[in-house]
Amino acid sequence: MAIVVVGAVFVDIKGFPDDVYNPVGRNAGRVETVHGGVGRNVAEDIANVELRPKFVSMVDDTASGAEVLHKLQNHKVNTDYVLTRPDGMGLWLAVFDNTGDLAGSISKRPNMDALIGLLDEKGDEIFRDADSIVVEVDMDKEIIKRILHYAEKYHVKVYGVVSNMAIASQRRDFLQSIDCFVCNVCEAGILFVDDFTQLSPEALTDELAQRIAKAQIPAMVVTMGSRGAVYASQNGERGYYPPETVAVRDTSGAGDAFCAGVAIGLTYGKTLREAVKIGTHLAASVIMISESTCPRFLPSEFGLDVKIAE
Numbered sequence: 001m002a003i004v005v006v007g008a009v010f011v012d013i014k015g016f017p018d019d020v021y022n023p024v025g026r027n028a029g030r031v032e033t034v035h036g037g038v039g040r041n042v043a044e045d046i047a048n049v050e051l052r053p054k055f056v057s058m059v060d061d062t063a064s065g066a067e068v069l070h071k072l073q074n075h076k077v078n079t080d081y082v083l084t085r086p087d088g089m090g091l092w093l094a095v096f097d098n099t100g101d102l103a104g105s106i107s108k109r110p111n112m113d114a115l116i117g118l119l120d121e122k123g124d125e126i127f128r129d130a131d132s133i134v135v136e137v138d139m140d141k142e143i144i145k146r147i148l149h150y151a152e153k154y155h156v157k158v159y160g161v162v163s164n165m166a167i168a169s170q171r172r173d174f175l176q177s178i179d180c181f182v183c184n185v186c187e188a189g190i191l192f193v194d195d196f197t198q199l200s201p202e203a204l205t206d207e208l209a210q211r212i213a214k215a216q217i218p219a220m221v222v223t224m225g226s227r228g229a230v231y232a233s234q235n236g237e238r239g240y241y242p243p244e245t246v247a248v249r250d251t252s253g254a255g256d257a258f259c260a261g262v263a264i265g266l267t268y269g270k271t272l273r274e275a276v277k278i279g280t281h282l283a284a285s286v287i288m289i290s291e292s293t294c295p296r297f298l299p300s301e302f303g304l305d306v307k308i309a310e
Contacts, residue, residue, distance in 0.1 A: 002078065003267055004126060005044055006147055007039015007054040007136035008110055009068055010083075010090040015187040021097035036092055038163045038256050039136050045260035045282060046134075047075040049297045049304075050066070054078040056119075056126060058088035058112055065089060074300065081126055083114050088089070109164070112139055119146040127151065128211050132267040133158045134259070137181070138167035148177050157264040173213060180219040180233075180266055182259045182279075188222045196222075201240040205230040209238050217279055221262055221276055223255060229280065231272050242275045244284035257284040261302075267306045278302045 012034050017027040018254065031168035043055040055077050059065035061084050068089070074081050087110065094105040119126070127150035135147050136159040151158045160178040162168045167176075172191075175181050185204065189196045192211050196204055201224060212220050219233035225243075232238040250292040261282035265275025281302075 001135060002052050002054045002130065003132050003263065004130045005043040005055045005134045006143070007040055007042065007139070007161070008037045008090055008112060009035070009040045009057050009059050010037035010157055010182045011064060012036035012092045012094065015095045017098050019098060021103055023110060026272060035071060036253070037090060037230065038161055040068070040072070041253055041256035042134055042161060042260045042263070043077050044072065044075050045257045046264060047077045049264055049302070051264065052076055052078060054081060054126065056081045056115065058083045058085050058110060058114060060084070060088040061064070061086055081118065081122065083118060085114055087111070091096055104185040108294070112143065112164070116140070116142050116146065119143065123150050127154055127156060130138070130154065130156045132156060132263060134263045136163050136165045137171055139180065141171070144171065148174065157266070159266060161259045162187055176216045178218065180221065180262065181217060182221045183264050184223045184225070184255055200303050201227055201230050205232060205240055218301055219272060221272070223258055229276055231276050233272055237272045239273055241273065241280055244280055254283040256284050257286040265302070
């Protein structure tokens with residue numbers, strides 16, 4: 001049994017200024033190259049709670065791809081269903097300001113069509129004993145269709161995350177089949193063709209409850225950065241959860257860690273609020289550490305009655 005994560009692997013190139021960031025000038029600073037991708041990040045974050053996720057994805061046939069696999073395997077992520085293909089990883093170029101917030105980025109998405117054949121061939125093997133599924137909803141439609149087919153076949157709950165909301169917003173019908181969808185406040189605005197960035201958490205909670213009822217989305221969680229997160233579901237559970245106060249190093253990856261925490265909580269029987277609490281704690285742990293430092297947790301620290309797999 002395991003949480004199955006389906007998503008992409010990226011190589012992230014991050015630039016950090018030494019002083020106040022000037023968006024129209026040259027900035028002295030440092031540049032880091034790290035492993036990224038929403039799906040890869042979520043799988044690693046789940047593994048950092050001593051769970052053993054299955055990762056369904058692709059890497060390229062280079063030393064960089066081999067390094068991605070090696071690191072995931074060291075975290076005890078099951079990589080049996082990660083394909084190796086030429087140009088199998090995406091690329092994300094990002095610049096951060098002096099507060100650690102993203103100032104701008106450009107991404108090149110990988111072609112993940114090869115996953116269609118993998119799911120056709122080994123879908124039953126992958127999903128039959130899954131505890132839950134976490135999926136990037138902006139992948140190819142045929143990939144999403146197959147995942148939802150197996151989820152229905154084996155009565156497995158699906159939790160959605162997003163890399164490119166402009167693509168995901170065209171998949172509203174898929175969101176109706178996803179048990180909980182997690183995104184940030186700007187992405188929620190793209191989904192619902194509105195601007196929620198100026199709303200208070202209380203106002204956004206009310207708005208979210210109305211929007212998901214109309215769109216027939218079972219549940220959503222929307223992060224608001226330093227203002228915390230709001231949540232609402234069709235069964236009436238709704239509310240706001242405050243952020244944890246931490247020293248910020250780098251906010252990238254925090255949303256993925258948050259999604260991982262929500263998925264972990266919901267997978268193992270927590271309420272939506274309790275799951276958001278777990279997500280908030282994981283996100284806080286990510287934004288104040290360096291890439292070389294990986295926070296590790298025991299399931300019991302989050303009140304999860306889960307036997308740690310060997």
